[in-house]
Amino acid sequence: MSLAIVTGAARGIGQAIAARLVESGHAVLLVDLDERVHHTSTELGGHGVRADISQPAGVERIVDAVRALGVEPRVLVNNAGITRDSLLRNMDEDAFRAVVRVNLGGTYALTEAIAPLLVDDGAVVNISSRAQLGNVGQFNYGIAKGGVIGLTRAHALALAPRLRVNAVAPGFVESEMTLAMPTEARQRVVDAIPLGSPGQPLDIAEAVDWLASDAASYVTGQVLYSCGGRSFA
Ligand SMILES: NC(=O)c1ccc[n+]([C@@H]2O[C@H](COP(=O)([O-])OP(=O)(O)OC[C@H]3O[C@@H](n4cnc5c(N)ncnc54)[C@H](O)[C@@H]3O)[C@@H](O)[C@H]2O)c1
Known part of the structure; x- marks a missing residue:
């Protein structure tokens, strides 16, 4: 059995990813700031x-x-992330720095630390966001998640041929993160999704599981948008 490490796994998308990787036969290490991670x-x-x-x-x-x-680590999923939304003119520097530090800095630092421990043919999957294409009120988050795509490509080159590194870019997914949005704003976003409904954490977990698996053994440095078509609408 091999180990998959999933960050931000106490709830939401990370929890679904961890559950999906268990179904695929991995032992999982769930990482989170939130003490619910133990539960x-x-x-x-x-x-x-x-x-x-x-x-x-x-x-x-x-x-x-x-x-x-003492279990061979094979997969790292960098899923932990935060938002601190506001319009650019109201953005304070702390909110900018915090979002970049967690979403981009944390992904960078953990990959650097864990990659040497992963077995040959292991995989890293980073969680970016469709928001990297531009969302009003999320410029700090968009920059951080765009940075995650740059990092994915850089690590894909630096760690090849030993490891593969890819990213999943979710659109609007139902989780505590998006439930915190005002109802009207949520509805506006959902109305703009070509497939007509919000994503579920399992949708993202399926994409991650595929990229982490041998079925994707010739895929590296790529971004898979799982966003109901919002990346081009
Ligand atoms: N929900 C969406 O619509 C959506 C869309 C695109 C991308 N994403 C991304 O998917 C990922 C998961 O999002 P979610 O919707 O499940 O959010 P969520 O807020 O429900 O879960 C995020 C988890 O990450 C943990 N976390 C935050 N900062 C951390 C840190 N510094 N160290 C360790 N753990 C930390 C939180 O405690 C939480 O359990 C995030 O990277 C998010 O940016 C979400």
């Missing part, structure tokens, strides 16, 4: 570690947890 990992029959991916001590904690498990 979720018990529910899925996995292992949980509470850690902040945006802090060096958090990254170290995750590396220690991986080593302590």
Whole structure:
């Protein structure tokens, strides 16, 4: 059995990814800031570690947890992310820095730390966002998630041929992150989705599972949009 490490896995998309990877036969290490990570990992029959991916001590904690498990790590899914939305003219620097530090900085730091531990033919899957194409009120998030795509390509080149590195860019997915949006704004976004409904965490989990699997063994440096057609509408 091999190990898959999934960040931001206490809830939402990360939880669905961890559950899907368990179905595919992986042992899973769920990582999250939220203490619910212990409950979720018990529910899925996995292992949980509470850690902040945006802090060096958090990254170290995750590396220690991986080593302590003694199971060959094969997959890293960088899913943890935050939003701090506001219009550009109202954006304060803290909100800009925090979103870049977690979404982009955390993904970079954890990949650098975990990649050397992954077995040959292992895979890294990063969670970007359709928002990297531009969303009013999300310029900090869009920049960070665009950066994740640049990072995906850079790591795909740097880690080839040993590892593959790809990204999934979700559109609007029902989770605590999007439930926090005002109802009218949510409806406007859903109305603009060509496939007519919001995505579910499982939709993203299926895309991640495929990119992490041997079925995608000739795919690296790519971005898979799972967004109901919103990337071109
Ligand atoms: N929901 C959407 O519509 C949507 C769309 C595009 C991309 N995404 C991306 O998908 C990912 C998952 O989103 P979600 O909707 O499940 O959000 P969510 O807020 O429900 O879950 C995110 C998880 O990440 C954890 N987290 C945040 N900062 C962390 C840190 N520094 N260290 C460790 N864990 C941390 C949170 O505690 C939470 O459990 C995020 O990267 C998000 O940006 C979501």
